[in-house]
Amino acid sequence: MYQAEPATTRASVTELLTLRGLHISANVWFLGLTSLFTDISSEMVSSILPAYLVLQLGLSPMLFGAVDGLYQGIGSLVRWIGGAAADRSSRHKELAAFGYGISTLCRIGMLMAGSAWTAVTALVALDRIGKGFRTAPRDALISLSSSRSDLGAAFGIHRALDAVGALLGPLLAFAVLAQSPRAFDQVFVVSFAVAIVGLACILLFVENVRSQQVAAPRFAAASLLGPLRQREFQIVLAVASVLAVATISDAFVYLLLQRSAHFGPQLFPLLAATTAISYVLLAVPAGRVADRVGRGRVFILGHVTLLGVYAMLWLSNGAVFPIAVCVLLLGSYYAMTDGVLAAATTAILAPEVRGAGLAFLGTAVSLSRLTASVLFGWTWTRHGPTVALSVFASALIVGILAAGTYRIQFESSRP
Amino acid sequence: MTRQTRTIVFGITCIVAIALPIAYVAFTRRAAPASASTAYVPLTRIKPGERGVLFRSTVPDESFGKVAFVPLAHPESRWLLSNLACDRVYFQHGRGVCEALDSTLLPPYAVFVFDDRFVPGEKRPLAGVPSRARISPDGRYAALTVFQSGHSYAETGFSTATTIHDAATGGALANLEVFKVSREGQEFSAIDFNFWGVTFANDGNRFFATLRTAGVNYLVEGDVAQRSARVIHVGVECPSLSPNNQRIAFKKRISGSTTVFWQIAVLDLQTNKETMVDWEKRSVDDQVDWLDDDEVVYHLPKSEGADIWAVSVDRAEPPRVLIAGGYSPSVVR
Numbered sequence: 001m002y003q004a005e006p007a008t009t010r011a012s013v014t015e016l017l018t019l020r021g022l023h024i025s026a027n028v029w030f031l032g033l034t035s036l037f038t039d040i041s042s043e044m045v046s047s048i049l050p051a052y053l054v055l056q057l058g059l060s061p062m063l064f065g066a067v068d069g070l071y072q073g074i075g076s077l078v079r080w081i082g083g084a085a086a087d088r089s090s091r092h093k094e095l096a097a098f099g100y101g102i103s104t105l106c107r108i109g110m111l112m113a114g115s116a117w118t119a120v121t122a123l124v125a126l127d128r129i130g131k132g133f134r135t136a137p138r139d140a141l142i143s144l145s146s147s148r149s150d151l152g153a154a155f156g157i158h159r160a161l162d163a164v165g166a167l168l169g170p171l172l173a174f175a176v177l178a179q180s181p182r183a184f185d186q187v188f189v190v191s192f193a194v195a196i197v198g199l200a201c202i203l204l205f206v207e208n209v210r211s212q213q214v215a216a217p218r219f220a221a222a223s224l225l226g227p228l229r230q231r232e233f234q235i236v237l238a239v240a241s242v243l244a245v246a247t248i249s250d251a252f253v254y255l256l257l258q259r260s261a262h263f264g265p266q267l268f269p270l271l272a273a274t275t276a277i278s279y280v281l282l283a284v285p286a287g288r289v290a291d292r293v294g295r296g297r298v299f300i301l302g303h304v305t306l307l308g309v310y311a312m313l314w315l316s317n318g319a320v321f322p323i324a325v326c327v328l329l330l331g332s333y334y335a336m337t338d339g340v341l342a343a344a345t346t347a348i349l350a351p352e353v354r355g356a357g358l359a360f361l362g363t364a365v366s367l368s369r370l371t372a373s374v375l376f377g378w379t380w381t382r383h384g385p386t387v388a389l390s391v392f393a394s395a396l397i398v399g400i401l402a403a404g405t406y407r408i409q410f411e412s413s414r415p
Numbered sequence: 416m417t418r419q420t421r422t423i424v425f426g427i428t429c430i431v432a433i434a435l436p437i438a439y440v441a442f443t444r445r446a447a448p449a450s451a452s453t454a455y456v457p458l459t460r461i462k463p464g465e466r467g468v469l470f471r472s473t474v475p476d477e478s479f480g481k482v483a484f485v486p487l488a489h490p491e492s493r494w495l496l497s498n499l500a501c502d503r504v505y506f507q508h509g510r511g512v513c514e515a516l517d518s519t520l521l522p523p524y525a526v527f528v529f530d531d532r533f534v535p536g537e538k539r540p541l542a543g544v545p546s547r548a549r550i551s552p553d554g555r556y557a558a559l560t561v562f563q564s565g566h567s568y569a570e571t572g573f574s575t576a577t578t579i580h581d582a583a584t585g586g587a588l589a590n591l592e593v594f595k596v597s598r599e600g601q602e603f604s605a606i607d608f609n610f611w612g613v614t615f616a617n618d619g620n621r622f623f624a625t626l627r628t629a630g631v632n633y634l635v636e637g638d639v640a641q642r643s644a645r646v647i648h649v650g651v652e653c654p655s656l657s658p659n660n661q662r663i664a665f666k667k668r669i670s671g672s673t674t675v676f677w678q679i680a681v682l683d684l685q686t687n688k689e690t691m692v693d694w695e696k697r698s699v700d701d702q703v704d705w706l707d708d709d710e711v712v713y714h715l716p717k718s719e720g721a722d723i724w725a726v727s728v729d730r731a732e733p734p735r736v737l738i739a740g741g742y743s744p745s746v747v748r
Contacts, residue, residue, distance in 0.1 A: 050544045050562055051516065051523070051544050054544045054545070054546060055502050055516060055544065055545070057716065058700070058714070058721055058742070174518065174523055177516075177518050178518035178519070178523075181518050182516065185439075185443070186439065186440060189435060189439045192435070193431075193432040193433070193435045193436055194432065196428060196431070196432050196435075197428060197429060200424070200428040200429075204424055204425050205421060268542075268563075269521060377606050377607060381605040385606075
């Protein structure tokens with residue numbers, strides 16, 4: 001896909017795996033730790049929520065399906081408010097901490113909600129609102145705390161710590177349950193305690209960064225829609241959305257693997273964990289490579305990796321090897337796209353519109369993914385998994401080629 | 416705040432975070448009620464022809480979580496208590512099936528079958544949270560439904576998996592998703608097929624279940640040997656076939672804007688006529704079981720645990736508590 005100069009490649013090999021030569025702000029580390037602890041806390045609860053609802057409260061989790069669409073809408077709106085508020089006040093830390101605080105309160109709320117399922121539903125929704133609200137201010141602060149040349153590495157570190165939390169959460173929850181079966185209340189208490197530590201990380205150690213040019217008071221519309229008028233941002237938004245529409249969701253990837261291999265669904269957690277581990281290990285190196293060779297290139301290369309995932313799904317005959325390669329590639333795809341996209345976006349946005357810009361991007365990508373899931377499910381239903389896979393692979397190839405033609409503009413994000 | 420102060424405050428936060436769960440466990444353990452022992456009679460065997468209700472106890476004493484039995488002749492008599500701990504239990508024709516939380520597995524759910532002397536067979540992992548369990552009247556098959564949560568970080572949706580097992584060993588025979596389904600004579604299939612709530616006919620091979628796809632709940636009639644099923648009705652969840660195999664009791668979803676309400680209803684298989692059992696005014700989220708050809712039993716949650724209720728599907732009489740503190744009733748005929 002790209003040709004790096006040999007000298008650059010040789011120099012980076014040793015540096016990639018270490019953090020040598022990097023200037024990573026304490027903010028990035030502590031925001032990463034905040035995400036790590038918060039993710040442990042939230043994944044603890046979400047991994048046992050079905051069991052809690054069904055076995056402890058005697059409820060049917062089908063109750064939750066109905067409000068899912070509502071979450072999407074509320075999530076987008078709240079994300080936008082969080083981003084815009086960060087841009088206008090430049091109090092990113094307080095806004096992000098507010099979002100983390102909401103989620104922390106939800107943990108203790110679970111303990112008090114007891115058997116009132118309406119309260120449990122409300123808490124799940126409120127937790128999501130907290131998550132939606134904090135994302136844009138936090139990512140904007142990561143970018144403002146990092147030098148332009150290290151954005152990929154900074155987001156890589158944050159995403160790796162975040163993913164470690166998501167890995168550890170379910171393990172900690174099941175460890176608590178193994179100690180005292182049915183002690184769901186103890187899981188909530190431990191989850192609350194872990195969330196407090198995360199909240200302390202951001203409140204005590206993260207500091208706001210004043211951007212050089214003090215944002216003059218603007219019209220609301222100017223700061224909210226400002227990023228949309230920037231051509232480079234339009235390209236990133238379009239490229240990310242188009243590629244996301246051609247992305248098969250994890251759930252379907254695992255389902256396709258399961259169909260090919262006929263293994264029991266109890267192996268799903270293993271697939272998800274392997275994906276996450278490869279993501280954790282590759283997030284920082286991918287970010288560093290992106291900083292060197294261009295974030296647009298790595299982002300597109302990440303989607304070439306996704307094409308590799310599709311190819312393995314195609315070839316998969318149920319043997320262990322293609323399945324392992326498939327989930328490792330899936331983790332690499334995440335490593336090359338998630339943090340890298342945030343880095344690419346923030347690099348081209350002026351500091352005072354980063355929050356709103358990130359919110360737009362987040363909404364566009366999540367809507368595209370939703371569209372992709374609906375389309376994939378529909379195609380599978382009508383024409384079978386093979387046709388669905390071919391359609392998505394073709395769409396991804398077209399998307400990659402289209403993104404490649406825009407690479408020149410995308411690459412202007414290069415330091 | 417200086418850097419040093421912040422570090423000290425952080426240290427204190429960490430200590431509080433560690434102390435909090437420890438204090439909580441210590442406090443709640445002391446607050447737990449002393450187990451009022453009600454000297455249960457040990458349940459060692461269900462003899463052939465013995466009629467009664469097998470269920471899970473939610474009484475907060477030594478019986479909690481264990482499988483108990485009450486003979487139908489004397490429902491008020493002292494419970495017979497087994498050593499098996501189950502979240503969902505069902506028993507028929509000398510064979511039982513037990514779905515339970517098992518912290519040694521990941522995901523932490525297991526299933527095993529047991530015989531009339533409550534000797535458990537091989538423990539097998541379950542793919543999700545136990546939801547429904549049934550055994551065919553001839554004791555040949557077991558059918559299990561579990562909930563699986565979304566596998567992706569961003570998803571909250573739930574799906575169900577329903578499998579047919581050999582009731583003698585507990586080994587899985589087939590997932591209902593591989594069954595050939597037809598609707599109005601046409602082949603019917605979709606990726607979002609979700610089955611739940613199997614109920615077997617007296618021949619042991621024919622069964623009914625709920626199939627959900629594209630937001631609609633269908634009632635299917637299936638054939639285990641043929642691995643096939645066909646849609647016969649709409650709007651039926653958790654069907655339960657009456658002992659004479661003429662009627663199906665089920666929970667009917669009454670649409671509400673924010674709340675979900677399930678009304679017990681009965682479908683006559685001859686006339687295809689639905690009757691609402693609306694003298695049970697509460698929402699029933701359970702797969703009901705028939706006590707006889709007139710009354711159905713089901714559990715309803717209460718502030719602590721649950722009770723097993725019985726209501727006639729023909730006579731508009733108020734429901735009665737059959738077993739206080741019981742859960743997951745299985746009528747043993």
